[in-house]
Amino acid sequence: MPNMSLKKNPMPAQDPNVRNKNFEEVTLGYTKEMALDEAQRCLHCKNHPCIQGCPVMIHIPEFIAEVAKGDFEAAYQIISQTSSLPAVCGRVCPQESQCEKYCVRGVKGEPVGIGRLERFVADWHNANVTAAPEKPKANGHKVAVIGSGPSGLTCAGDLAKKGYDVTVFEALHLAGGVLVYGIPEFRLPKAIVQKEVDGLKALGVTIATDTVVGRTISIDELMEEEGFEAVFIGSGAGLPMFMHIPGENYKGVYSANEFLTRINLMKAYKPESDTPIQHPKRVAVVGGGNVAMDAARCSKRLGAEVYVVYRRGMEELPARHEEVEHAEEEGVIFKTLHNPVEILADENDDVRAIRCIKMELGEPDASGRRRPVEIPGSEFEIEVDCVIMSLGTSPNPLIKSTTEGLEINKKGGIVVNEDGLTSRKSVYAGGDAVTGAATVILAMGAGKTAAKAIDEEISKR
Amino acid sequence: MFRIVRKEALKPTVVLFEIEAPMIAKKAQPGQFIILRVDENGERIPLTIHDYDREKGTVSIIVQIVGATTEKLNHLNEGDCLQDFVGPLGKATETEGKKKVAVVGGGVGCAIAYPVLKKFHDDGAEVHAVVGFKSKDVVILEDKFKAVSSVLKVCTDDGTYGQKGLVTDALKELIEAGNQYDEIFAIGPMIMMKFVCKTTEPYGIPTTVSMSPIMIDGTGMCGGCRLSVGGEMKFACVDGPDFDGFKVDWDLAVKRNQMYKDFEKHKHEETCNLLKKEAN
Numbered sequence: 001m002p003n004m005s006l007k008k009n010p011m012p013a014q015d016p017n018v019r020n021k022n023f024e025e026v027t028l029g030y031t032k033e034m035a036l037d038e039a040q041r042c043l044h045c046k047n048h049p050c051i052q053g054c055p056v057m058i059h060i061p062e063f064i065a066e067v068a069k070g071d072f073e074a075a076y077q078i079i080s081q082t083s084s085l086p087a088v089c090g091r092v093c094p095q096e097s098q099c100e101k102y103c104v105r106g107v108k109g110e111p112v113g114i115g116r117l118e119r120f121v122a123d124w125h126n127a128n129v130t131a132a133p134e135k136p137k138a139n140g141h142k143v144a145v146i147g148s149g150p151s152g153l154t155c156a157g158d159l160a161k162k163g164y165d166v167t168v169f170e171a172l173h174l175a176g177g178v179l180v181y182g183i184p185e186f187r188l189p190k191a192i193v194q195k196e197v198d199g200l201k202a203l204g205v206t207i208a209t210d211t212v213v214g215r216t217i218s219i220d221e222l223m224e225e226e227g228f229e230a231v232f233i234g235s236g237a238g239l240p241m242f243m244h245i246p247g248e249n250y251k252g253v254y255s256a257n258e259f260l261t262r263i264n265l266m267k268a269y270k271p272e273s274d275t276p277i278q279h280p281k282r283v284a285v286v287g288g289g290n291v292a293m294d295a296a297r298c299s300k301r302l303g304a305e306v307y308v309v310y311r312r313g314m315e316e317l318p319a320r321h322e323e324v325e326h327a328e329e330e331g332v333i334f335k336t337l338h339n340p341v342e343i344l345a346d347e348n349d350d351v352r353a354i355r356c357i358k359m360e361l362g363e364p365d366a367s368g369r370r371r372p373v374e375i376p377g378s379e380f381e382i383e384v385d386c387v388i389m390s391l392g393t394s395p396n397p398l399i400k401s402t403t404e405g406l407e408i409n410k411k412g413g414i415v416v417n418e419d420g421l422t423s424r425k426s427v428y429a430g431g432d433a434v435t436g437a438a439t440v441i442l443a444m445g446a447g448k449t450a451a452k453a454i455d456e457e458i459s460k461r
Numbered sequence: 462m463f464r465i466v467r468k469e470a471l472k473p474t475v476v477l478f479e480i481e482a483p484m485i486a487k488k489a490q491p492g493q494f495i496i497l498r499v500d501e502n503g504e505r506i507p508l509t510i511h512d513y514d515r516e517k518g519t520v521s522i523i524v525q526i527v528g529a530t531t532e533k534l535n536h537l538n539e540g541d542c543l544q545d546f547v548g549p550l551g552k553a554t555e556t557e558g559k560k561k562v563a564v565v566g567g568g569v570g571c572a573i574a575y576p577v578l579k580k581f582h583d584d585g586a587e588v589h590a591v592v593g594f595k596s597k598d599v600v601i602l603e604d605k606f607k608a609v610s611s612v613l614k615v616c617t618d619d620g621t622y623g624q625k626g627l628v629t630d631a632l633k634e635l636i637e638a639g640n641q642y643d644e645i646f647a648i649g650p651m652i653m654m655k656f657v658c659k660t661t662e663p664y665g666i667p668t669t670v671s672m673s674p675i676m677i678d679g680t681g682m683c684g685g686c687r688l689s690v691g692g693e694m695k696f697a698c699v700d701g702p703d704f705d706g707f708k709v710d711w712d713l714a715v716k717r718n719q720m721y722k723d724f725e726k727h728k729h730e731e732t733c734n735l736l737k738k739e740a741n
Contacts, residue, residue, distance in 0.1 A: 171547070171678070171680050172678060172680075173505075173544070173547070210545050211484070212547060212548070215488070215550055215680075216484050216488060216549070217484060217488075238680075238681070240682070240683065240684050242694060244694070249687060249688075249694070249713055249717065252720075254685075255684040255685075257683045258677060262677065267502075273502055274504040274529055274530055275505075276504075349713065349716040393682075396681055397681075397699075398681060
């Protein structure tokens, strides 16, 4: 008899006033009992619409059936057939607009907690199963993957499972891309990312850190001199945007990428880290996406009073609803319908305030969103000693400027066909490098598509 | 991990490290830099490439011991390994097509001026070198400079060696003496580069500087190293490190580099104490 409760089992979490002072994970995950109970809510409907909502098409009802039986390892194996990073995706996917959006239980009541169950299963496996996965039989073909973010890791994992000799080239000193430098510890513990990366290494994937493709080695050299038969570019969209308003170069103005890299990758909040970070008293985070929420919540944890400055209203915030809610609970103050016009500094060039203008929403624009319009004469200053610009990122131009014949669109994204193939023979691309800043799971889906196409191309030779 | 194959103290606080890094050695060009991390808790610091040996697969850097990270680095010996060493980063210095140039180096900046100067020389230019140091006991690389430049002026602030005074004075003398330079290339402390530009601007001699802002990744993903050049925002790690010195907003660049002064001072003391304790 299924569990007909209209509500999902709630996820235990740290108290907001405790967690806004530490970097430990906010949500604590289901216990075994909660997982068993939640799994009973799945109706195992015939056309399982949830699967269509998952960009990597995990066999959702099948794994949930194993959870309900208490066979968590069997559930893990089912997820692993299609997903390389379940502990990550269970945490950071916007399930409300993917798998759970299509869940039949969501028609009346809340959908099944698919993400929470996926997370539970992956965490259970990581805690309880130490045996290395069986290394697939080598097929003798070499593929290079550029970038170790979600798309690169997924592509590498899928190819390794088919017996390819895969090397992932990463510019930074740690693998994971945005999973290690961008998403904070309190949303995605770095030990979990490391565990997933170790899993790929166990499959035979080589991870070459400290290698900047385009500088240390070029794509042409990889193919002509190093014997790689195909290349997947998953270099992401790491180039931060600024507003180009006066005062953006003053001390205390960060891009969200810099601020988050110092905190997440370099651990600047820990006393033993050699990397410095400003410990601001009052911070303005400019922007309203998930990255802005991450920057705001990190600032809060450094002890600051934090304002999120966003030019549209609360309803228009592009961040996940859950992230906004968490930020509010932790004491982040939202200054919506505000747009910065200038950053002001003292005689030392240290930030002292941000000047904003109030906005109102006008007619919908081409994108269908109501356009923010300035209210004349409404400028005022918010006193802050730190400003974090979180306006989005675009693809880093390094690869395109060092690879001849690679077609790029107006926004700097690499042009690909439906298989992820670029304008260069045997060179594929996916994730943010193609689409501009998007989600982890979309990047994974693109890595998966390209892995399949690469396998088909090489198999035909 | 990247092995130190040679360590040589050029002066008590100026140390050369030759690092095993074949991929970087294969690609390195004068003017480019690397980013290194000493250990697990280490920060990422940029250092310009001093020399490379493509055959041997090594890259040399010359480091002035000024803070926590360089102190830790100096604690390592031949055979020890660096946690991370990545590069070559930034654009190479453009040296082709010049007939006569002056290269100005200040302090440990001379270590970086050297490969650029040598490249100008190898590309067929007549090269004049002006190198400045605080005093005699920190003068480095004099013989190497002598070998590739037709005029070499060594200056010390206190007059204990060579010409007494600043590099800008010596440079001005060369210009006043009628030397027609196609370009002047300056590298050293920001304040020195700023005053080199102030010196050359009235003469209208194109002046290139190698900027050294604070960096983290060095690949263009954070903008920590941004500068205002000709009113535009530039990232030194990908757009530079070389820029037209007349267009750089120097006061802002100097101030941005002092952002973490207090933290750095504190961390340096802490590291020194720790290293002392280990030694006992």
